[in-house]
Each structure stands twice: as structure tokens, then as C-alpha cells.
Amino acid sequence: MKSNTRFLYAMASVLAICWLVPIYLIGMSALTPREAVSAWPKSLWPGTLSLDTLSFFVHYTGVWTAVLNSVIVALLSMLFAVLLGAPAGYALARYDFAGQNVYRLLIVMTRAFPLAILALPLATRFIAVGLYDTPLGVALVHTALALPFSILVSSSLFMGIPREFEEAAWTLGCTRVQAFAKIVLPLALPGMAATMIFSFVISWNEVFAASVLTLNQRTLTAFLFASLEESPLHFRFAGGFFLILPSLVFIFMVRKYLFAMWGISNR
Numbered sequence: 001m002k003s004n005t006r007f008l009y010a011m012a013s014v015l016a017i018c019w020l021v022p023i024y025l026i027g028m029s030a031l032t033p034r035e036a037v038s039a040w041p042k043s044l045w046p047g048t049l050s051l052d053t054l055s056f057f058v059h060y061t062g063v064w065t066a067v068l069n070s071v072i073v074a075l076l077s078m079l080f081a082v083l084l085g086a087p088a089g090y091a092l093a094r095y096d097f098a099g100q101n102v103y104r105l106l107i108v109m110t111r112a113f114p115l116a117i118l119a120l121p122l123a124t125r126f127i128a129v130g131l132y133d134t135p136l137g138v139a140l141v142h143t144a145l146a147l148p149f150s151i152l153v154s155s156s157l158f159m160g161i162p163r164e165f166e167e168a169a170w171t172l173g174c175t176r177v178q179a180f181a182k183i184v185l186p187l188a189l190p191g192m193a194a195t196m197i198f199s200f201v202i203s204w205n206e207v208f209a210a211s212v213l214t215l216n217q218r219t220l221t222a223f224l225f226a227s228l229e230e231s232p233l234h235f236r237f238a239g240g241f242f243l244i245l246p247s248l249v250f251i252f253m254v255r256k257y258l259f260a261m262w263g264i265s266n267r
Contacts, residue, residue: 029234029237030054031049031051031241033048053234054238056235060235062223063220067242069214069218069220070221071246073139074200074203075200076135076143077139078196078203081146081147081196082195084147086192088155089150089157090154093157107152108152110148115145119209133215133216135219142199142203143199145203145206146199146203150199153191158188161188166179166184169183204220207222207225
């Protein structure tokens, strides 16, 4: 038993190092003077800390507009993924219907279609309906990317909540909708944090759809991608740090809900 525990801790440590080292290197490069970014050999610990690199980035024309667009798109994607995914997951968890397993498979298979194939038809349709170059248009595409995960996670969460809770609410005069809103949803809400995190992160970091479907209202990823060829090295590190930081802060804010989700799943 102890050997298994040690093995799990060792694997967790390796995974943590694989994730934390790139984040540390990007953050270190973003918080050092511009000259130190291009210096060689590099030290694992910066000799001097400076905000020159970040200051250059935040004062670059168009950065804050791109950041605002990214925040709007990510929040919309997170909201749509939860609002659409929770009812669909509830239906999968509570109702039996013909082709249910096939439907689950089709949900997963929607992620098999490369976004590059859909880019041109989407751009054409969005221009026709007035959604091209708008945060809402990009948010709809990001919602489609996050929705399969949202539906399947929501379904597993609702399956872990006993049906007897709803039946007790029905006997007390609640309708199905009221029982879902007052009993089931509050119990599943901590677990929905996983869906919220995934939707936010996938929207914040997605670059292809944001680049194809926007021209002036670019998100931060699309803005950085468009300026890669002409931007200096320290600008790229600062941009990478700006992309990583909000996701880390968001995950830190909702971490207790993630722990609660594991508690629900294990009961």
C-alpha cells in the first residue's frame, strides 16, 4: 500500500514539474529586463527583477482591447456551455431513450471534426448574419468546442445525485423544473466548476477560430498570433505570461469547488 502511495506521489510530482517548469520560465522571462531575455547563458534564477518587459507589452497599442475581447468571449463561452450543457446532461442522466449510447458517442465525435475544415463555411455564414468580427460570434464557436465536455461531465454529476431527492421534492409540491433548480442544481453546482474552468481556458487559449472570425475585434491570442513575425522576443514572453496568468487565477479561485466535485463523485 505504501509503495502504491509513493508511486502516485512520484507521478504527481513529475506531472507537476512538467506543468510548472514552462510556466516558471515564461514568468521569469516576462519579469526580467529586456536585455536579460536575449542573454545567454540563462540562469534558472533571475539576477534582477524588472517590469520593463511587461510595461512595454501593456502599453503596446491594441493590447488592452484584445484582453477585453478575450475576457468577454471567455465569459460568454463559459455561460453558454453551462446553460446548454447542464440541461442536456440532466436529460442524459435522468431519462432513458432509444439511441442514448449512440447520442453520447455523437457528442464526443463532434470534437473529431477539424476546425480548419469548418472555418470557411463559418466565416461565410457569420458574415451573412452579422456575427463576423464580433465577440459573440467567436464565443459561439468556443461554446461548440466546450459543449461536449460540459454535457458529459454534467451527466456524470447528475447521475451521482440520488433520484430520491427529486421524488421527495415532487411530493412536497415542486414541479420537475423546480426540483431541478432547487435540489439537483445546487448539489451539482460545485462539480460544474470543472465545466466552467474548461470552457474558460479553452476559450482564452483558442487561436484559430479567433484569428479567422475576427479582423478588428481580435482576442488576445489572435492579436499575438498576428504580430508574431514583427514582435520582439520579450514581447512574446510577456504575451505568453498574460495568457497564462488569468487561467491560473481563475483555477485558484474555484479550486475548492473542484475538491467538492471529487467529493460528490466518490460518494
